[in-house]
Amino acid sequence: MSETKKKETFGRTVGFVFIICLVCAALVSTSAVVLKPLQTANKLLDKQTKILETAGLLELAGDDIVGLYTQRVEAKMISLETGKVVEGDVNSFEERADARDPAKSFKPENDIASLNRVAKNAVVYLVKDEQGKVTTIVLPIVGSGLWxxxxxxxxxxxxxxxxxxxxxxxxxxxxxxxAEVLNPNWKALWPGKKMFDKQNNIAIQIVKGGAKAGDVHGVDALSGATLTSNGVETTLHFWLGEEGYGPFITNYRAGGLN
Structure with a gap:
C-alpha cells in the first residue's frame, strides 16, 4: 500500500471515529435533557411515598400516592434558627445540596451527627386527617452511620x-x-415511644442488649451494628435539638403555625 493511501485510510478512520463520538455525545446530552423531568418526578414520588409510609397512610394510598399526598400532606419550609415558616420551593429542596453552599448553611457547634454543615432551612410535613386536623408531623433526618x-x-x-x-x-x-434499620421488626419497635421526658429533655435512647419492658424512651439496638445504632441515636438527638428542629417544635407547640 502506498504512503498516500495509508494516510487516506488513517484520516478516514480518525474522521469516522470523530463523527461517532459527536453522535454519541449528542445522544447522551439529549437523553439527559429528555429524562431529567422523569427522574425528577420519580424522585419526588419516592419522597411522597416515604412520607405517607411514615405517617401510616401508605396502604390507604394504594396506587394513588400523589392523590392522597396532595389531599393529606402540607409541606412547609422553615428556618431552623427561628422555627418559623419561610419562602421556598418545598418540592425541589434538598438539605445536603444546600448544606454544601456556605451561604445557605451553617456549621453546627455540636455536630454529634457528623454532618459538617447543615442547611439553614428545612422542610417539614404536616399530615392531616379527613377533617383537616394535623395528626402527624413528619421530619426529615440525616446523620452518619457506619459507612x-x-x-x-x-x-x-x-x-x-x-x-x-x-x-x-x-x-x-x-x-x-x-441495614436492619429497614427491617419491619425493628421499625415496629418505634410507635408509641417518647422522644422527650417530662422536663422536655431529649430522652430517646438506642439500648444495647434491648430496652426494658415499659421503657418509653428506649428502643432495642441493632444486633452487631453498634456504630449504626449509635448513628441513629445521635441523629435523632441532633435533629430534635436546638440546632435542628428544636425551635420549630417549640414554635409549633405554642401555636406558631396555626
Whole structure:
C-alpha cells in the first residue's frame, strides 16, 4: 500500500471515529435533557411515598400516592434558627445540596451527627386527617452511620413527642447488620415511644442488649451494628435539638403555625 493511501485510510478512520463520538455525545446530552423531568418526578414520588409510609397512610394510598399526598400532606419550609415558616420551593429542596453552599448553611457547634454543615432551612410535613386536623408531623433526618450518611423520616404525633414511626432509606449500611434499620421488626419497635421526658429533655435512647419492658424512651439496638445504632441515636438527638428542629417544635407547640 502506498504512503498516500495509508494516510487516506488513517484520516478516514480518525474522521469516522470523530463523527461517532459527536453522535454519541449528542445522544447522551439529549437523553439527559429528555429524562431529567422523569427522574425528577420519580424522585419526588419516592419522597411522597416515604412520607405517607411514615405517617401510616401508605396502604390507604394504594396506587394513588400523589392523590392522597396532595389531599393529606402540607409541606412547609422553615428556618431552623427561628422555627418559623419561610419562602421556598418545598418540592425541589434538598438539605445536603444546600448544606454544601456556605451561604445557605451553617456549621453546627455540636455536630454529634457528623454532618459538617447543615442547611439553614428545612422542610417539614404536616399530615392531616379527613377533617383537616394535623395528626402527624413528619421530619426529615440525616446523620452518619457506619459507612455513609443515612437518610430517613421521623413521624411524630401532634404533641411532637410521641413517635408514629421512624423510616430510613438511601443508606449503605451492611446487609444483615446496620441495614436492619429497614427491617419491619425493628421499625415496629418505634410507635408509641417518647422522644422527650417530662422536663422536655431529649430522652430517646438506642439500648444495647434491648430496652426494658415499659421503657418509653428506649428502643432495642441493632444486633452487631453498634456504630449504626449509635448513628441513629445521635441523629435523632441532633435533629430534635436546638440546632435542628428544636425551635420549630417549640414554635409549633405554642401555636406558631396555626
Amino acid at each position: 455513609d450518611l443515612m437518610y430517613g423520616f421521623v413521624g411524630l404525633e401532634s404533641d411532637l413527642n410521641t413517635v408514629k414511626s421512624v423510616i430510613y432509606s438511601d443508606l449503605k449500611e451492611t446487609p444483615g447488620l446496620g
